[in-house]
Amino acid sequence: MLTRLSGADALALHTQSPAAPAHTVALAIIEASDRLSHERLQQLVASSLPQLARFRSRLVTKPLGVGQPVWAEIDGYDPAPQIHRATVAAPGGEREFADLVSDLSGGRQTGSQSLWEAWSIDGLAGGRWALAVKTSPALNDGAASLWPRLLTTRPHADPAKNLPIEPSLGSGPSVGDLVADVMAEIVETHVTGMWLLAETVAGALQAVSGRFLRRPAGSPTDPDAPSMSGPVPHTAFNAPPTKRRAVAFTSIRLARVKTVSDAFGGSITNVVLAACALSLRAWLQRHAKVPEHPLLMRMPFELPATEVPGAGKAFSIGRLRIPVHLDDPVQVLANLHTATERLNAIRAGGGNNDVQTVDLTTMALLTPPALARAGMQLYRRSTLRRRLRPTSHGSVSYVAGGPAPAFCAGAKVIGMHTVAPLAEGSGLSIALTSRGDELDVSVCACPDNVPAVDDIATGIVDSVDILVAAAAKSPRGQGPSVVTEMTSHPANRSRRQPM
Numbered sequence: 001m002l003t004r005l006s007g008a009d010a011l012a013l014h015t016q017s018p019a020a021p022a023h024t025v026a027l028a029i030i031e032a033s034d035r036l037s038h039e040r041l042q043q044l045v046a047s048s049l050p051q052l053a054r055f056r057s058r059l060v061t062k063p064l065g066v067g068q069p070v071w072a073e074i075d076g077y078d079p080a081p082q083i084h085r086a087t088v089a090a091p092g093g094e095r096e097f098a099d100l101v102s103d104l105s106g107g108r109q110t111g112s113q114s115l116w117e118a119w120s121i122d123g124l125a126g127g128r129w130a131l132a133v134k135t136s137p138a139l140n141d142g143a144a145s146l147w148p149r150l151l152t153t154r155p156h157a158d159p160a161k162n163l164p165i166e167p168s169l170g171s172g173p174s175v176g177d178l179v180a181d182v183m184a185e186i187v188e189t190h191v192t193g194m195w196l197l198a199e200t201v202a203g204a205l206q207a208v209s210g211r212f213l214r215r216p217a218g219s220p221t222d223p224d225a226p227s228m229s230g231p232v233p234h235t236a237f238n239a240p241p242t243k244r245r246a247v248a249f250t251s252i253r254l255a256r257v258k259t260v261s262d263a264f265g266g267s268i269t270n271v272v273l274a275a276c277a278l279s280l281r282a283w284l285q286r287h288a289k290v291p292e293h294p295l296l297m298r299m300p301f302e303l304p305a306t307e308v309p310g311a312g313k314a315f316s317i318g319r320l321r322i323p324v325h326l327d328d329p330v331q332v333l334a335n336l337h338t339a340t341e342r343l344n345a346i347r348a349g350g351g352n353n354d355v356q357t358v359d360l361t362t363m364a365l366l367t368p369p370a371l372a373r374a375g376m377q378l379y380r381r382s383t384l385r386r387r388l389r390p391t392s393h394g395s396v397s398y399v400a401g402g403p404a405p406a407f408c409a410g411a412k413v414i415g416m417h418t419v420a421p422l423a424e425g426s427g428l429s430i431a432l433t434s435r436g437d438e439l440d441v442s443v444c445a446c447p448d449n450v451p452a453v454d455d456i457a458t459g460i461v462d463s464v465d466i467l468v469a470a471a472a473k474s475p476r477g478q479g480p481s482v483v484t485e486m487t488s489h490p491a492n493r494s495r496r497q498p499m
Contacts, residue, residue, distance in 0.1 A: 012137035022137040029415030032127030041120035048149040053166040071169040088123035233291035237393040239449040246447035248457035263471035279459030281324040294321035298395040394428030404436020417442040
């Protein structure tokens with residue numbers, strides 16, 4: 001039986017462009033050690049990553065490009081051509097390292113045999129090393145799945161023994177196999193299309209009945225709740241990207257995030273999002289203009305309510321309002337509490353949207369690869385992207401890096417970062433990688449549209465400090481939850497409806 005590329009992965013693969021490649025770059029920064037060398041790190045990659053079935057396979061296009069491609073294991077696979085070495089420019093500081101990673105993030109992977117690439121990197125200050133792995137969107141969740149293959153919890157452990165080798169996805173299919181799968185996919189697509197039509201009609205009927213029931217205005221499930229709805233503003237983050245990328249790194253102590261979470265009763269996720277909102281507001285004040293409405297960010301849909309998300313969670317994508325138009329840190333935290341609760345309710349099937357949201361994966365399954373590519377090219381060449389309302393301003397994502405301490409090739413890992421891709425009209429990505437008691441932050445943007453990316457990264461750390469200070473103030477820091485703050489804050493009192 002053939003294994004097809006999944007719908008969401010296919011859509012990301014087929015709609016990427018030279019200016020908006022969809023790959024992810026995962027990084028491990030490693031402490032100086034006599035154990036390390038280019039040869040040792042490259043041998044680790046060559047022996048570990050091909051244990052993952054997709055990392056030793058290729059994508060086979062179907063006849064006439066009809067339907068999604070299928071996976072096939074490469075006979076006599078040799079990973080060596082995909083493993084390289086690089087050196088950070090002197091003096092090897094954080095800025096020079098970020099510039100090197102920016103160059104790695106800007107190039108587009110092409111061809112069926114280059115779904116991933118890896119680099120052993122030397123030249124970092126203090127004799128440190130780094131390992132970088134760039135993965136195509138076809139590999140889905142690559143950053144989260146590769147770390148268990150490359151890292152260990154003990155310095156002398158063998159990562160090859162962490163997990164068993166994944167079974168093959170199958171050898172190269174025959175023309176007959178491909179034709180048969182095309183016919184099966186056409187039937188499945190027809191059935192899916194009928195199901196989607198039924199879902200749309202049901203959602204419309206539900207919306208009509210909801211209006212007849214006259215739900216009270218300002219209720220917690222009202223999609224037009226104050227400050228978290230309204231127009232999606234055009235900002236510098238929506239400008240068409242060029243091929244250039246700028247990357248910045250920093251880290252947050254998880255204990256400080258928990259201090260805010262414990263004080264106000266919200267989740268760790270809410271605190272991190274609030275820090276992002278405050279940082280973006282500060283950046284907009286310095287380099288652009290603060291919009292009158294929130295930004296709209298994409299984020300993992302399966303986000304847990306109270307803990308940092310774990311590996312394998314980020315398969316669906318939701319959208320969340322980031323209230324950069326608000327200047328009070330507690331009100332920002334309160335609004336994000338409401339928004340993430342709503343997102344969690346939708347995830348659990350209890351959302352009260354006026355119209356049910358169409359699943360991206362379902363839409364991707366109905367979109368032939370050639371049509372997806374042609375549609376994206378037409379969109380980029382037309383003026384539509386300047387006239388249409390932005391679909392988002394960027395993304396905020398999490399990757400579980402695993403427990404700490406972690407070791408790579410016998411040396412201690414002192415940093416783990418994930419550089420997430422940009423999308424057309426969505427020119428900012430913020431990715432957090434959990435590493436023991438640290439959250440390693442990576443910010444990526446196109447510098448031709450978004451200058452001073454470093455300000456956003458450092459601003460997130462500064463904003464955590466602001467939230468910690470707010471948590472220490474009386475009466476806010478002495479027990480009230482963010483729900484209490486949301487209803488009692490002076491800015492919201494005038495909005496409360498009479499009983």
